[in-house]
Amino acid sequence: MTDRTQKGGGRGAPADEPAGSIGRKGNVRTIADLARLAGVSGATVSRALNDSPLVNERTRRRIQELASRHRFRLNARARQLRLRKTDTVCVILLIDEEAGQGLSDPFLLELLGGIADRLSARGYDLLLSRAEPGADWWEEVLHPRRFDGAIIFGQACEHRRLNALADAGAPFVVWGGRLPDQHYASVGSDNLGGGQAATRHLIEQGCRRIGFLGDLAFPEAALRWEGYRLALEEAGLPLDEALYRPTRFSGESAVRATRDLIESAQPFDGLVAASDVIALGAIRALEQAGRAVPGDVAVVGYDDIPLAAYVHPSLTTVRQDVAAGGRALVDLLLSRIETPPARTAPASQQADGQEPPHVILPTRLIVRQSSRRDGAFTPRMPDDADASGPVGHD
Amino acid sequence: MTDRTQKGGGRGAPADEPAGSIGRKGNVRTIADLARLAGVSGATVSRALNDSPLVNERTRRRIQELASRHRFRLNARARQLRLRKTDTVCVILLIDEEAGQGLSDPFLLELLGGIADRLSARGYDLLLSRAEPGADWWEEVLHPRRFDGAIIFGQACEHRRLNALADAGAPFVVWGGRLPDQHYASVGSDNLGGGQAATRHLIEQGCRRIGFLGDLAFPEAALRWEGYRLALEEAGLPLDEALYRPTRFSGESAVRATRDLIESAQPFDGLVAASDVIALGAIRALEQAGRAVPGDVAVVGYDDIPLAAYVHPSLTTVRQDVAAGGRALVDLLLSRIETPPARTAPASQQADGQEPPHVILPTRLIVRQSSRRDGAFTPRMPDDADASGPVGHD
DNA sequence: TTCAGCATTGCAATCGATTAAATTCGACGC
DNA sequence: GCGTCGAATTTAATCGATTGCAATGCTGAA
Numbered sequence A, B: 001m002t003d004r005t006q007k008g009g010g011r012g013a014p015a016d017e018p019a020g021s022i023g024r025k026g027n028v029r030t031i032a033d034l035a036r037l038a039g040v041s042g043a044t045v046s047r048a049l050n051d052s053p054l055v056n057e058r059t060r061r062r063i064q065e066l067a068s069r070h071r072f073r074l075n076a077r078a079r080q081l082r083l084r085k086t087d088t089v090c091v092i093l094l095i096d097e098e099a100g101q102g103l104s105d106p107f108l109l110e111l112l113g114g115i116a117d118r119l120s121a122r123g124y125d126l127l128l129s130r131a132e133p134g135a136d137w138w139e140e141v142l143h144p145r146r147f148d149g150a151i152i153f154g155q156a157c158e159h160r161r162l163n164a165l166a167d168a169g170a171p172f173v174v175w176g177g178r179l180p181d182q183h184y185a186s187v188g189s190d191n192l193g194g195g196q197a198a199t200r201h202l203i204e205q206g207c208r209r210i211g212f213l214g215d216l217a218f219p220e221a222a223l224r225w226e227g228y229r230l231a232l233e234e235a236g237l238p239l240d241e242a243l244y245r246p247t248r249f250s251g252e253s254a255v256r257a258t259r260d261l262i263e264s265a266q267p268f269d270g271l272v273a274a275s276d277v278i279a280l281g282a283i284r285a286l287e288q289a290g291r292a293v294p295g296d297v298a299v300v301g302y303d304d305i306p307l308a309a310y311v312h313p314s315l316t317t318v319r320q321d322v323a324a325g326g327r328a329l330v331d332l333l334l335s336r337i338e339t340p341p342a343r344t345a346p347a348s349q350q351a352d353g354q355e356p357p358h359v360i361l362p363t364r365l366i367v368r369q370s371s372r373r374d375g376a377f378t379p380r381m382p383d384d385a386d387a388s389g390p391v392g393h394d
Numbered sequence C: 001t002t003c004a005g006c007a008t009t010g011c012a013a014t015c016g017a018t019t020a021a022a023t024t025c026g027a028c029g030c
Numbered sequence D: 001g002c003g004t005c006g007a008a009t010t011t012a013a014t015c016g017a018t019t020g021c022a023a024t025g026c027t028g029a030a
Helices: A031-038 A043-051 A055-067 A076-083 A106-121 A138-142 A156-168 A191-204 A221-234 A251-263 A276-288 A322-338 A383-386 B031-038 B044-049 B057-069 B076-083 B106-121 B139-141 B154-169 B191-204 B217-232 B252-263 B276-288 B306-310 B322-338 B382-388
Strands: A090-094 A127-129 A149-153 A170-174 A185-189 A211-213 A242-246 A270-273 A296-298 A317-320 A358-361 A364-365 B088-095 B123-132 B148-155 B173-176 B185-189 B210-213 B244-246 B270-273 B298-300 B317-320 B358-361 B363-366
Touching: A031 A043, A031 A055, A043 A055, A076 B076, A090 A106, A090 A138, A090 A322, A106 A127, A106 A322, A106 A383, A106 B106, A106 B123, A127 A276, A127 B106, A138 A156, A138 B252, A149 A322, A156 A170, A156 A221, A185 A191, A185 A221, A185 B298, A191 A211, A191 A221, A191 A270, A191 A296, A191 A317, A191 A364, A211 A221, A211 A251, A211 A276, A221 B210, A242 A251, A251 A276, A251 B306, A276 A296, A276 B306, A322 A358, A358 B306, A383 B217, B031 B044, B031 B057, B044 B057, B088 B106, B088 B139, B088 B322, B106 B123, B106 B306, B106 B322, B139 B154, B139 B210, B139 B270, B148 B154, B148 B322, B173 B322, B185 B191, B185 B322, B191 B210, B191 B217, B191 B270, B191 B298, B191 B317, B191 B363, B210 B252, B210 B276, B244 B252, B270 B276, B276 B298, B322 B358
Parallel strands: A090 A127, A090 A149, A149 A170, A170 A185, A185 A358, A211 A242, A211 A270, A270 A296, B088 B123, B088 B148, B148 B173, B173 B185, B185 B358, B210 B244, B210 B270, B270 B298
Antiparallel strands: A127 B123, A317 A364, B317 B363
């Protein structure tokens, strides 16, 4: 034991911090230290700090005041060990480097920010973890030791694994679309509605042959495709699979896909892209090929990344409410953690009771230049009219 | 206690996992469980798992094999409590919402990815924390309980506070520029060199009146400005402060600043932007005002965000090696954590011994369309020539 | 006066892993 | 045959906070 701790509390009352430095106020690091100062036992201090009704109110206030004066903070590790709880949520980024949606997609960072804010508001820490789809990332989700639950990105890579984890009762939620045979909770934007709105908009702008760029292996992209399909259907337009090009979430992939589409000699006058990054790549490829946007081809993206408004032409896109998304992910996970599902059921049967929860966030179509064909779409940008060149409206 | 743990180990030897589900292999959650299975004491198990030479090699191998068979993992919380170490690094995003560089800057996410990778490679967890500049985020940096050290973003907001923390011996490193009176360790790209290279490039392209967009309150921007100044000086060009516009790290702020510059009627033919996001905002404002890029005004950005190559015109910019940045931040911090500075010195004097370490990462100028004035800069984009319209080169 | 009843507070076990010190046990030298 | 040495292992204390139970002291009723 450290005997250096002074006994007489009276004289030792620490003076105000020395000016210009960050004071330490002695070394009140443990409950025992504080207990000594307060002249009570550690148990009482613990109870006081946790607002237990078992301690006298005056005592409690005295201890709390003492604690804050000395900047005392509980040792989270010890507390977590004792309570068998970590107050930590792990955000797992299952990122397939080859699939393109690396950490570069700005959208992801925004969502992460929303999650961080919500978690801290609810008193949880955020553990960030990158993992590769094939690896053993799931082991700790099944038996978490460093966290109470997980928020997972990368649904597409591991749908079956996620189902198995959910069947085993692991506490997690997933960002992404809702799949037909899905046993786990998830949160995602209204991908179907968004894709539909984007496509309808292009149709309203006069597009008749609209292509789709996205990777249907990603559930979110697949749902956007489904919306695209519905919009075509309701407008009585044919669905031409020749206008689909599988495209990963990267600019480069989008450029390749678009070039491919152009070279296929299939006529098209509109493009629905599964992300803004894809849309920008597509626009680049179109312009390089001498096709004007939106004159020859109108383009709609997805995500409304911060840059979408500042590129040229500015990007029509589907906005997702990322802050709401972060909040929903956290709240859904914590509701699962803090009120565990009926313990009597052997977890493996938990799935067949009812549908796992899925939160759908509303989306909003943001119309900008890349899709506008009303002729007067660029009052402040005479360049554009010129750039559209010889192309008439439809 | 859970009595369900079966005693007889023989018959209970868990069979292979039932197909289609994720097996649990009994409940080997603690060292004590494993010790029981192995027929030794917990101490021996602990030593075996930590490769202590004190245990017989055969015993060690047997225990390790048993542990991996049962997917046993140590309880990190307990270990950390005992060892008074957390094996965790906290990344603190000090973000002034009003300053614009929110979580939206794609650059930040990439850097974060690099940090995550390096930390996990070195066996550390990454705790992510957002904080507001004015708040009490620094308290836990001074006396960390949940982490061993911190990586801090947001130097500008809190330079003095950071100095005070460093004086008090807090374990952290900062991403940003090197400031004159800086007591803390930091990592940043070669802002001065980068700014200089960007400016030189514009001069080579024939620009003579070059503006600068950035917020000099941010050290990184200030250093880029310094490079800008040097490049002008070495070219014998005058430094005209009328061509500087304070600009925060957001597209919107860049649009405003650029409009302001245009309306000031100051002639200018080049712009150095402190970030790609700023550059894109500037290009947008220029085009809205009828000035062609790069024809009338050549523009250089900074960061080389993934989209820089896919916008129109594609963006000339200064690339930072973010992966190396992440690695450097982590390695510098861990070297400080794992070999603490001479304990005898009372920390407060530690600063005046020698300069705190600062890692400067090399930068590379990536030349794309937004600055090229060689006449043949868009072989594949005939549009551009049209778009420039009536404006001659220079 | 005595004692039940209540409000406070203290004691001690506990969470799970680590490690100094003590113990066991077999081999070996004299 | 006996003491010693050393390798291998066990025992028990420890990290810091929580909490069931016991203990304390005080009030008021019998």
